[in-house]
Amino acid sequence: MAKAHTYKFCFGPWNLSEGQDPYGPPTRPVQSFDWKLDQLKRLGFDAMMFHDDDAVPDIDHKSDAQLQKEARELHKKLSDAGIVAEIVAPRLWFSPMTIDGAYTSNDPACRKYALERSLRCIDVAKVLGTDLIVLWLAREGTYLRESKSGRRSVELLVEAIDKMLAHDKKVRIAIEPKPNEPMDHAYLPTIGHALAVAQLTSDPQRVGCLIETAHAILAGLDPADEIDFASAFGKLWSLHLNDQNGLKFDQDKPFGSANLRGAFDQVRALERNHYGSRGEYVAFDVHPFRPTKIEHWTAHLENSRRTFLRLVEKVRSFDEAGAQKLIRAQNYAALDQMVLEHLMGK
Numbered sequence: 001m002a003k004a005h006t007y008k009f010c011f012g013p014w015n016l017s018e019g020q021d022p023y024g025p026p027t028r029p030v031q032s033f034d035w036k037l038d039q040l041k042r043l044g045f046d047a048m049m050f051h052d053d054d055a056v057p058d059i060d061h062k063s064d065a066q067l068q069k070e071a072r073e074l075h076k077k078l079s080d081a082g083i084v085a086e087i088v089a090p091r092l093w094f095s096p097m098t099i100d101g102a103y104t105s106n107d108p109a110c111r112k113y114a115l116e117r118s119l120r121c122i123d124v125a126k127v128l129g130t131d132l133i134v135l136w137l138a139r140e141g142t143y144l145r146e147s148k149s150g151r152r153s154v155e156l157l158v159e160a161i162d163k164m165l166a167h168d169k170k171v172r173i174a175i176e177p178k179p180n181e182p183m184d185h186a187y188l189p190t191i192g193h194a195l196a197v198a199q200l201t202s203d204p205q206r207v208g209c210l211i212e213t214a215h216a217i218l219a220g221l222d223p224a225d226e227i228d229f230a231s232a233f234g235k236l237w238s239l240h241l242n243d244q245n246g247l248k249f250d251q252d253k254p255f256g257s258a259n260l261r262g263a264f265d266q267v268r269a270l271e272r273n274h275y276g277s278r279g280e281y282v283a284f285d286v287h288p289f290r291p292t293k294i295e296h297w298t299a300h301l302e303n304s305r306r307t308f309l310r311l312v313e314k315v316r317s318f319d320e321a322g323a324q325k326l327i328r329a330q331n332y333a334a335l336d337q338m339v340l341e342h343l344m345g346k
């Protein structure tokens with residue numbers, strides 16, 4: 001099995017959310033960014049992930065000079081706290097200009113906005129000291145099939161990514177696929193789609209992906225297979241571990257909370273691909289349960305990391321030789337039970 005290395009952990013300010021959902025308001029008081037950074041530091045996490053407007057609030061109404069100033073101030077705050085910025089992601093789903101998509105909007109003025117916003121996101125990332133931009137293509141899809149052309153949308157996505165690659169020769173783009181929500185159908189629903197589009201860009205070496213457990217499950221796939229697939233291309237550059245109970249709204253449950261065996265298989269795939277040994281971070285895109293009290297506000301993050309680390313031990317102590325013997329004999333009933341006994345502990 002993989003040579004043991006130490007994992008580095010990350011989360012975003014949105015993972016200390018206040019409990020709002022489409023049907024109800026916050027259930028905990030809104031907290032400042034500084035409070036969230038203090039929690040991250042107190043918990044001993046290594047890095048924070050950002051949307052462009054987590055880093056520079058109200059970014060659309062700020063001048064370039066103001067953007068540079070605020071990003072520099074944030075970079076200093078993070079450095080003083082000993083925290084790294086892992087990625088920056090343009091929030092391309094909130095503005096009135098992205099109602100019907102961003103890069104694939106049917107309105108050219110909206111497409112122009114999306115691109116300019118993405119280039120400014122790259123400028124923010126540069127100041128924060130990261131070369132990695134995450135694209136969760138939230139509204140790049142359709143509410144109804146006849147409203148857009150899938151072929152044209154692929155061309156528009158490639159065009160937008162090419163402009164981002166040209167804006168900064170060092171930047172890398174990690175596409176975070178998700179098959180639905182908020183759209184009916186998204187154009188890049190899986191890692192296979194993301195990596196295929198990467199090949200159409202002007203510099204495929206700089207376009208990779210981010211896998212989120214819940215998104216893979218929503219696509220009806222096993223996240224462990226997605227991890228192996230992306231890793232076979234050397235393209236797994238970031239990771240959002242969480243969990244998801246079947247085909248419903250995106251749940252962002254604590255890692256391992258719905259399917260412990262599935263979580264074990266994901267950690268096993270990460271270990272065999274040496275994920276993290278090239279500087280990649282393990283990020284938890286998890287949310288507190290809505291009734292969570294203030295004093296338990298960070299528990300979902302601590303629990304996800306604890307489960308992850310316990311599963312690393314389980315992977316490293318798994319009887320691989322015994323498993324291989326059963327695989328050779330095609331005794332899958334025994335292999336199945338061996339995995340369960342190992343997870344339950346003797």
Ligand code: XUL
Pocket residue numbers: 051089134136176178212240250285
């Ligand atoms: C949405 C999602 C986002 C991205 C970052 O489902 O996972 O939080 O991870 O934009």
Ligand code: MN
Pocket residue numbers: 176212240285
């Ligand atoms: Mn995510």
